[in-house]
Amino acid sequence: xxxxxxxxxxxxxxxxxxxxxxxxxxxxxxxxxxxxxxxxxxxxxxxxxxxxxxxxxxxxxxxxxxxxxxxxxxxxxxxxxxxxxxxxxxxxxxxxxxxxxxxxxxxxxxxxxxxxxxxxxxxxxxxxxxxxxxxxxxxxxxxxxxxxxxxxxxxxxxxxxxxxxxxxxxxxxxxxxxxxxxxxxxxxxxxxxxxxxxxxxxxxxxxxxxxxxxxxxxxxxxxxxxxxxxxxxxxxxxxxxxxxxxxxxxxxxxxxxxxxxxxxxxxxxxxxxxxxxxxxxxxxxxxxxxxxx
Amino acid sequence: xxxxxxxxxxxxxxxxxxxxxxxxxxxxxxxxxxxxxxxxxxxxxxxxxxxxxxxxxxxxxxxxxxxxxxxxxxxxxxxxxxxxxxxxxxxxxxxxxxxxxxxxxxxxx
Numbered sequence: 025x026x027x028x029x030x031x032x033x034x035x036x037x038x039x040x041x042x043x044x045x046x047x048x049x050x051x052x053x054x055x056x057x058x059x060x061x062x063x064x065x066x067x068x069x070x071x072x073x074x075x076x077x078x079x080x081x082x083x084x085x086x087x088x089x090x091x092x093x094x095x096x097x098x099x100x101x102x103x104x105x106x107x108x109x110x111x112x113x114x115x116x117x118x119x120x121x122x123x124x125x126x127x128x129x130x131x132x133x134x135x136x137x138x139x140x141x142x143x144x145x146x147x148x149x150x151x152x153x154x155x156x157x158x159x160x161x162x163x164x165x166x167x168x169x170x171x172x173x174x175x176x177x178x179x180x181x182x183x184x185x186x187x188x189x190x191x192x193x194x195x196x197x198x199x200x201x202x203x204x205x206x207x208x209x210x211x212x213x214x215x216x217x218x219x220x221x222x223x224x225x226x227x228x229x230x231x232x233x234x235x236x237x238x239x240x241x242x243x244x245x246x247x248x249x250x251x252x253x254x255x256x257x258x259x260x261x262x263x264x265x266x267x268x269x270x271x272x273x274x275x276x277x278x279x280x281x282x283x284x285x286x287x288x289x290x291x292x293x294x295x296x297x298x299x300x301x302x303x304x305x306x307x308x309x310x311x312x313x314x315x316x317x
Numbered sequence: 318x319x320x321x322x323x324x325x326x327x328x329x330x331x332x333x334x335x336x337x338x339x340x341x342x343x344x345x346x347x348x349x350x351x352x353x354x355x356x357x358x359x360x361x362x363x364x365x366x367x368x369x370x371x372x373x374x375x376x377x378x379x380x381x382x383x384x385x386x387x388x389x390x391x392x393x394x395x396x397x398x399x400x401x402x403x404x405x406x407x408x409x410x411x412x413x414x415x416x417x418x419x420x421x422x423x424x425x426x
Contacts, residue, residue, distance in 0.1 A: 195426075209422040234426075
């Protein structure tokens with residue numbers, strides 16, 4: 025196996041592949057990640073997302089890729105009964121997440137005074153398919169779904185060269201036909217240097233959502249990036265880490281977040297209903313497995 | 318000493334002086350040889366520097382592709398191209414001790 029790494033989306037992208045790649049093979053993959061940052065980063069003022077967020081209630085022509093991601097977001101909004109909602113950006117910022125995580129992680133944000141915290145109930149975008157336009161009714165964040173989307177795209181590019189997997193900060197997508205299942209260690213959310221448990225993955229994707237890593241403080245109160253749209257504030261779910269397997273990375277990413285936000289009881293019911301391979305770790309370090317994992 | 322002998326000495330001396338002069342002029346001593354070679358190299362380098370691609374440069378471009386933008390490529394980690402000596406997932410299905418026996422890990426960001 026050959027391994028290649030580069031930085032993107034504030035994390036390390038690692039490609040493990042059966043076939044040696046040259047720079048010309050890797051460049052399109054790297055470009056995909058660069059492209060998605062230019063498309064969906066809310067911290068890049070010239071990204072398409074940032075421009076879109078500045079034009080609320082205006083009908084705007086959007087790129088084919090942005091249209092696809094937003095319509096996928098709407099599909100997940102419906103599938104999760106609103107638990108996945110990209111319209112949480114205002115709530116996220118109200119809770120203090122106004123800059124890249126590297127600059128706020130673990131810090132006390134005295135300037136961020138929570139105000140007007142409210143639930144986010146409606147889907148924030150109206151589409152016109154014919155004109156390929158969108159009207160935003162609230163600012164949106166596409167961080168997680170964009171990461172899943174680009175993982176799936178990168179996997180498509182890489183499968184022509186051989187088999188292997190891409191790991192982007194713990195979100196993992198398999199490509200090609202693996203000769204055997206991957207043995208994947210699941211980090212202890214309270215001590216990421218240690219592996220708490222594991223799962224086997226033969227194909228598709230696995231993603232983990234955790235409230236333990238993107239954390240900061242507002243007036244002494246701990247906040248994290250997983251906003252519960254029902255309250256508009258950092259989720260109080262007792263699940264600290266939710267790992268989900270799915271056919272695609274975009275699904276695994278969205279569903280991992282959804283299950284964590286739903287909480288232990290509702291989350292377990294939800295994954296059982298959907299038959300998703302799941303590993304949940306709660307605040308006491310207890311592990312729950314579903315979907316045959 | 319008769320005249321014949323004088324001529325012979327004269328010719329011998331002249332020949333010796335001529336050979337010494339030619340040796341000096343053509344630079345056939347060891348030092349001169351090195352210096353001349355360096356000069357040739359310098360001339361070659363200055364030609365390269367004047368825009369003629371060196372064969373090494375051509376080889377580099379052929380290997381890595383002439384379309385690569387160095388600014389883009391620089392973002393790739395140095396580990397690019399490492400082989401399976403220390404890798405965790407091998408084609409025969411065997412595992413190494415990487416990540417304590419795991420092929421990879423997940424934990425969210």
